[in-house]
Amino acid sequence: MNTSFLLFALLNPLFALLAAPLYMALIRKVKAYAQWRKGPRLFQVYYDLKKLMQKEAVYSPTSSWVMRFTPYLNLSTLLVCSLFVPLIFVPEPAGGLGNIIVFLYLLALERFFTALGGLDAGSAFGGMGSSRSMSLAAVIEPTMVVSFAALAFVLKSLNLHRMFALTAGTVLPISPTLVLVSISLFIILIVETGRLPVDNPATHLELTMINEAMILEQTGKNLALLELAHALKQFLLMGILINTILPVGLSTEIDAGKIAVSALLFLLKAGLLAVIIGLFESSVAKMRLFRLPAFYVMAFFFSALTILIEVFA
Amino acid sequence: MIDPLFLEGIIKILFVFVLISAGLIISTRNLSSVLTTYTVQSFLLAAVSFLLYLIDGKGELLLLAGLTLASKVILIPYFISRIEEKIKIGRDLHFAYLEPTTSLLLSIGIILLSYTFLSKVFEDLPLSKLFFFGAVIGLSLTLMGMLVMFSRKKVVTKALGYLSMENGVLMFGLFVTELPFIIEVLIIIDLIILVMLTTILAVGMDSSIEEYRQKFRKLQVWTGVESQ
Numbered sequence: 109m110n111t112s113f114l115l116f117a118l119l120n121p122l123f124a125l126l127a128a129p130l131y132m133a134l135i136r137k138v139k140a141y142a143q144w145r146k147g148p149r150l151f152q153v154y155y156d157l158k159k160l161m162q163k164e165a166v167y168s169p170t171s172s173w174v175m176r177f178t179p180y181l182n183l184s185t186l187l188v189c190s191l192f193v194p195l196i197f198v199p200e201p202a203g204g205l206g207n208i209i210v211f212l213y214l215l216a217l218e219r220f221f222t223a224l225g226g227l228d229a230g231s232a233f234g235g236m237g238s239s240r241s242m243s244l245a246a247v248i249e250p251t252m253v254v255s256f257a258a259l260a261f262v263l264k265s266l267n268l269h270r271m272f273a274l275t276a277g278t279v280l281p282i283s284p285t286l287v288l289v290s291i292s293l294f295i296i297l298i299v300e301t302g303r304l305p306v307d308n309p310a311t312h313l314e315l316t317m318i319n320e321a322m323i324l325e326q327t328g329k330n331l332a333l334l335e336l337a338h339a340l341k342q343f344l345l346m347g348i349l350i351n352t353i354l355p356v357g358l359s360t361e362i363d364a365g366k367i368a369v370s371a372l373l374f375l376l377k378a379g380l381l382a383v384i385i386g387l388f389e390s391s392v393a394k395m396r397l398f399r400l401p402a403f404y405v406m407a408f409f410f411s412a413l414t415i416l417i418e419v420f421a
Numbered sequence: 422m423i424d425p426l427f428l429e430g431i432i433k434i435l436f437v438f439v440l441i442s443a444g445l446i447i448s449t450r451n452l453s454s455v456l457t458t459y460t461v462q463s464f465l466l467a468a469v470s471f472l473l474y475l476i477d478g479k480g481e482l483l484l485l486a487g488l489t490l491a492s493k494v495i496l497i498p499y500f501i502s503r504i505e506e507k508i509k510i511g512r513d514l515h516f517a518y519l520e521p522t523t524s525l526l527l528s529i530g531i532i533l534l535s536y537t538f539l540s541k542v543f544e545d546l547p548l549s550k551l552f553f554f555g556a557v558i559g560l561s562l563t564l565m566g567m568l569v570m571f572s573r574k575k576v577v578t579k580a581l582g583y584l585s586m587e588n589g590v591l592m593f594g595l596f597v598t599e600l601p602f603i604i605e606v607l608i609i610i611d612l613i614i615l616v617m618l619t620t621i622l623a624v625g626m627d628s629s630i631e632e633y634r635q636k637f638r639k640l641q642v643w644t645g646v647e648s649q
Contacts, residue, residue, distance in 0.1 A: 280430065280434075284430070284433040284436065284437045285437065287434060287437045287438070288437050288440070288441070401522060402448065402522045405448075405522045405526065406525065408525075408526075409526070409528070409529060410441070412529050413529065416529065416532060416536070417437075417554075
């Protein structure tokens with residue numbers, strides 16, 4: 109463990125944790141503008157989180173330890189995940205952190221426990237959400253594996269730190285196939301964070317809920333932790349996409365000035381991506397549950413194509 | 422003078438976008454989105470042709486880029502969008518033989534097949550990697566267009582499938598053979614006639630002559646005036 113990595117381990121999760129909720133709010137704001145509304149203030153999310161933190165948690169009498177444990181597990185899993193995705197500077201690789209397969213499994217762990225938490229309270233909605241989420245996970249998982257395999261194939265490494273060290277600072281994507289992979293990554297970002305057309309995060313409507321249904325029974329501090337974990341997950345997936353397709357300005361050295369510039373640039377690029385996500389969400393309608401595999405197959409198609417092109421061309 | 426290697430890099434990125442557009446044409450159900458995708462695809466081909474002109478300096482390529490831009494990016498999409506307005510059908514929801522999901526998976530196979538086939542054919546030819554890649558994409562685009570033609574039910578989508586097939590031929594022609602310019606012009610004229618025929622047929626494929634005349638009179642596709 110070297111100093112560069114220690115600094116990274118301190119800065120990166122902190123940066124992600126602080127900035128993540130902002131982008132949830134930004135997407136909401138863009139959607140509101142697209143509908144000719146003003147929408148809540150950008151910092152409203154932080155106030156909401158603060159308010160929830162101060163409230164007591166209420167548990168259903170049928171719930172077990174799973175419900176109490178899930179929020180803490182989710183947030184800590186995603187904090188560990190944030191060690192895998194360099195956002196502001198790329199440290200020297202250390203201790204096997206950054207491995208893409210471990211990253212995927214950590215995300216799967218988080219998903220699994222969210223589903224268990226949904227089942228735990230014993231309400232009909234939670235069970236429905238968990239069942240939907242798990243059946244969709246079964247379809248998206250192979251696609252995700254293939255997409256990340258394609259990414260690993262193009263950048264010749266299984267380690268996210270090494271991948272970003274390779275792309276860092278370039279203006280054009282270093283390989284045309286990265287454009288293809290980034291489309292798959294975008295679809296994965298949409299699916300994993302439960303956005304339209306897969307799931308509608310803005311409603312509590314029985315017909316459309318997937319993610320919201322699972323956390324419907326959570327209250328107070330636990331709900332805040334889950335919301336924060338969700339925002340963090342979105343921010344990290346956005347980070348992977350940004351550092352793959354537009355890594356301009358990403359620093360590979362430890363230098364206060366460079367890190368500041370890199371962090372600022374990252375915030376700007378993430379802002380741009382959030383606007384794109386918001387506009388994308390405003391322009392599509394919620395898909396029927398059974399039509400969703402067609403959406404995932406797009407991601408699969410582009411990733412498989414990437415591997416084909418990389419192998420042959 | 423721009424660095425040819427940089428231009429080749431951009432052409433490769435455009436290739437990727439051409440493949441993306443082909444995937445979208447296969448899987449989109451909304452007719453106007455299919456048309457937009459086709460327009461973008463044709464524009465990409467015009468751009469590829471123009472970039473090749475910048476590398477090679479052959480005047481024909483520039484003419485071809487201009488011709489593609491005028492006919493496939495402006496004229497044909499304009500005609501088809503008029504048809505789409507007239508027939509008042511927004512989506513193509515019915516598929517024959519293959520669902521879009523299956524078609525997409527199949528097209529992965531098509532690309533693999535074109536690659537294997539072409540690598541056998543061009544084994545002895547001194548074709549550069551870029552040109553070989555272009556040929557593979559051209560051939561796959563042609564076959565993927567065919568896939569659209571037989572898996573869709575609406576005439577307009579079938580016509581767009583055919584047009585995208587021709588885009589594949591154009592791409593293949595750009596990178597492998599050197600078609601004389603006059604043949605390209607003839608192909609474009611062919612396409613315009615095809616689109617006109619589709620316009621006429623699309624409104625009355627399923628009716629008898631009398632019904633067809635009535636429908637046609639009602640629509641007034643060519644004059645653009647709705648008659649009573």
